[in-house]
Amino acid sequence: MKIDPDNKADLSAQIAKAIRDAIVSGDMIVDQRLPSEAELADQFAVSRSTVREALKRLAAQSLIRTQRGAFGGAFVNRLSYEEAYGDQITTATLLLSMNAISFDVACEARYALERACTTLSAERRTADILATMRAEIHRQGQPGLSDESFCASDVAFHRALVDGAGNPVLSYQLAGAVEAMQPLMNMITFTARSREAIVGLHTRIADALEAHAPEAAQEALHELEAYTLHLGQDVMAARNKDRAAG
Amino acid sequence: MKIDPDNKADLSAQIAKAIRDAIVSGDMIVDQRLPSEAELADQFAVSRSTVREALKRLAAQSLIRTQRGAFGGAFVNRLSYEEAYGDQITTATLLLSMNAISFDVACEARYALERACTTLSAERRTADILATMRAEIHRQGQPGLSDESFCASDVAFHRALVDGAGNPVLSYQLAGAVEAMQPLMNMITFTARSREAIVGLHTRIADALEAHAPEAAQEALHELEAYTLHLGQDVMAARNKDRAAG
DNA sequence: GCAAAGAAAATGTCAGACAATTAAATGTAT
DNA sequence: ATACATTTAATTGTCTGACATTTTCTTTGC
Incomplete structure (x- = not known):
């Protein structure tokens, strides 16, 4: 996944955009699992809360779905009609x-x-x-x-x-x-x-x-x-x- | 704003839905200010993080915009073409x-x-x-x-x-x-x-x-x-x- | 009167903790 | 060996409290 330059937009918006771009461009495919929130927080060097806000943004657009529990996580969602x-x-x-x-x-x-x-x-x-x-x-x-x-x-x-x-x-x-x-x-x-x-x-x-x-x-x-x-x-x-x- | 019954969906999703319904039904009008995150947290009896996740969901759908600073907050957004x-x-x-x-x-x-x-x-x-x-x-x-x-x-x-x-x-x-x-x-x-x-x-x-x-x-x-x-x-x-x- | 400094209010971010959930791994009894 | 119960580990969901940043209003000093 891409990194964020030091611009001043909300971090969670930037992260959401980075992931959204990866999905729209086909870089991530349907049902593929995203890294866990903790891993994403590491990758982007932000806190887990910030990552979560980004994921909620994507969930609101039906781009991902989340599952709790072991082997859960966020998955690229197949957009249904x-x-x-x-x-x-x-x-x-x-x-x-x-x-x-x-x-x-x-x-x-x-x-x-x-x-x-x-x-x-x-x-x-x-x-x-x-x-x-x-x-x-x-x-x-x-x-x-x-x-x-x-x-x-x-x-x-x-x-x-x-x-x-x-x-x-x-x-x-x-x-x-x-x-x-x-x-x-x-x-x-x-x-x-x-x-x-x-x-x-x-x-x-x-x-x-x-x-x-x-x-x-x-x-x-x-x-x-x-x-x-x-x-x-x-x-x-x-x-x-x-x-x-x- | 409405309350959430004790169902088991994500709280942030429920709160987002409650606010979304208020906007879609015309109960809240364009440019109206939402209560602050702290006030919403009080009203819904959840933490501020949960409220924030709900607000991010709405922001992802362009239903609200947020402004920092005193007299800032979340405002109902006019959806533009x-x-x-x-x-x-x-x-x-x-x-x-x-x-x-x-x-x-x-x-x-x-x-x-x-x-x-x-x-x-x-x-x-x-x-x-x-x-x-x-x-x-x-x-x-x-x-x-x-x-x-x-x-x-x-x-x-x-x-x-x-x-x-x-x-x-x-x-x-x-x-x-x-x-x-x-x-x-x-x-x-x-x-x-x-x-x-x-x-x-x-x-x-x-x-x-x-x-x-x-x-x-x-x-x-x-x-x-x-x-x-x-x-x-x-x-x-x-x-x-x-x-x-x- | 006006500019600079400060106060206040709000969102943005962080860190750490615990609860809840789920699937796999492990153990146990028939 | 199989069926069932238990434990364990991973992961999301939620809470608390703190601090940083931004923006507006207010006060102060000249």
């Missing part, structure tokens, strides 16, 4: 909420990305994906469903649409865009009529995928985008009025 | 390299996502974006350019295409997909003839964006995808042969 999803979603959600992204911009991004999947999804969708979509559509039609549950089901439907493309890289990249919309969608009050409209469009999309008809799916998705934007603009107008008043 | 880009790219790159994603799958994802941007980009591209694209095209035509530099320029061109859509959410989401391809592309040896073909397609894309012609841009992008896939398959075939032999 499941783990990466979670971080993706958290980060995307925070980006939207902290940077005052407008509903329009978020909506545009989400549907642009979903359009990218739809053609592939129409080609490859499995029976499993279709079943998920149908189940969510059914749930969305239930009377007495809360707005929040309706939104959650909406997200599940869209994720199925994305997953239908059968490309894990796409699914990963889009998880953030799809899920980060949920807090914004949650501000919408879904009337019975708007739910009916959405369920109708979802059904058209599912039908199109089932029939392997990409054009029909794109068309329905396009209408859904316009409708979602319409619903969102009402909300944003109300919110802006609130902000101006408060 | 610039910071998030870096993490996105690192994670996407690792996902691809650690999970043996095939060139085909990565390529498909990348171009599907870029297609999603191209229509918007044809509509909105600024003179600035066009200038960047032209400059990269020019660089790509220079004789004596190393394969690695050619790849880097290729990535820059594609990022300009994405940024041209003028949607920061899209730019963020696609940064990973575009950049993570670079290591895979770097394995390709670009002959003079293949460079010429790519430069030609890049020029067609730039021309189409300049003319606000989305269909022409899509067509050129489609050809570029097919060509890239063709180049990549040769490489992957060679690599698989190597692996079988080694």
Whole structure:
């Protein structure tokens, strides 16, 4: 492992960077064991606490995992899609909420990305994906469903649409865009009529995928985008009025 | 802040989660100061070291920043797109390299996502974006350019295409997909003839964006995808042969 | 009034200790 | 010999207390 020059950044950050670079560059491979904390402290000529802080940084990024006990230690972690999803979603959600992204911009991004999947999804969708979509559509039609549950089901439907493309890289990249919309969608009050409209469009999309008809799916998705934007603009107008008043 | 029940996960992980939840839920807002390490240690009834490890975890996710000195401390960080880009790219790159994603799958994802941007980009591209694209095209035509530099320029061109859509959410989401391809592309040896073909397609894309012609841009992008896939398959075939032999 | 010196508060680092956990090595009884 | 219990060693997790460093505010001296 590399040494640290005498710059004045935090030692634990420097050490974390050195180890991270070794992992990213492929210098350390998956499941390889790092030296013990005591050994690392020796190598870098710092205390064990400092090494531990560096390791916690790496653990927070899922780059390593630790095991206690004899023959335990820190190991290079295989980054799984499941783990990466979670971080993706958290980060995307925070980006939207902290940077005052407008509903329009978020909506545009989400549907642009979903359009990218739809053609592939129409080609490859499995029976499993279709079943998920149908189940969510059914749930969305239930009377007495809360707005929040309706939104959650909406997200599940869209994720199925994305997953239908059968490309894990796409699914990963889009998880953030799809899920980060949920807090914004949650501000919408879904009337019975708007739910009916959405369920109708979802059904058209599912039908199109089932029939392997990409054009029909794109068309329905396009209408859904316009409708979602319409619903969102009402909300944003109300919110802006609130902000101006408060 | 919430308390920790007596479960057996690491205390520092539990504390990090409690603070993270407070930030993500909006319970703590941007630039708000956290209690000092000593106060947190009191509140959670743990030692200062444990609190520090928790804070380092959050710092690794860019959720907080710390300042030394009087009136310093830990503050909730505004997550910027610039910071998030870096993490996105690192994670996407690792996902691809650690999970043996095939060139085909990565390529498909990348171009599907870029297609999603191209229509918007044809509509909105600024003179600035066009200038960047032209400059990269020019660089790509220079004789004596190393394969690695050619790849880097290729990535820059594609990022300009994405940024041209003028949607920061899209730019963020696609940064990973575009950049993570670079290591895979770097394995390709670009002959003079293949460079010429790519430069030609890049020029067609730039021309189409300049003319606000989305269909022409899509067509050129489609050809570029097919060509890239063709180049990549040769490489992957060679690599698989190597692996079988080694 | 202003500059220098000091005080105060906070993070960064260190050293040493002990607790908890885990796998291997060892011992023991059937 | 095998199955089971015990010991042992290695390693991470946590605590305590100390000191160094950095930064801002306050005081002092001119």
